[in-house]
Amino acid sequence: MLELIRTNDLVLISLVEAILTAERVGYLVADRHMSSLEGAIGMLPRRIMVEAAQIDRARRLMREAGLDAELRPAGPHES
Numbered sequence: 001m002l003e004l005i006r007t008n009d010l011v012l013i014s015l016v017e018a019i020l021t022a023e024r025v026g027y028l029v030a031d032r033h034m035s036s037l038e039g040a041i042g043m044l045p046r047r048i049m050v051e052a053a054q055i056d057r058a059r060r061l062m063r064e065a066g067l068d069a070e071l072r073p074a075g076p077h078e079s
Contacts, residue, residue: 001028001049003072004058008045012070016048019065025058026051 004027005016013029020027030047050058062071 002052002055002075003047004050004055004062005048005067005070006045006072007048007070012067013046013048015065016062016067016070019061020048020050020058023057023061025054025061027058 005012007013017027017029028049030049031044032046059071059074062068
């Protein structure tokens with residue numbers, strides 16, 4: 001899985017989850033339960049991870065939704 005977005009914004013996470021779910025893109029929100037370790041202050045960002053085979057499609061969907069600025073830089077293994 002590859003990192004698509006890293007954020008503390010719970011509303012953004014919900015939006016991205018809705019888009020990816022609607023488009024049947026496999027994803028995982030990593031670090032979702034870190035708040036139990038950090039004291040629920042929202043300091044640690046959550047990472048939205050996408051299946052490697054669908055990363056280009058997921059990036060395109062985020063751009064279409066106007067979320068370009070939220071995308072993590074593409075790694076050397078991505079197009």
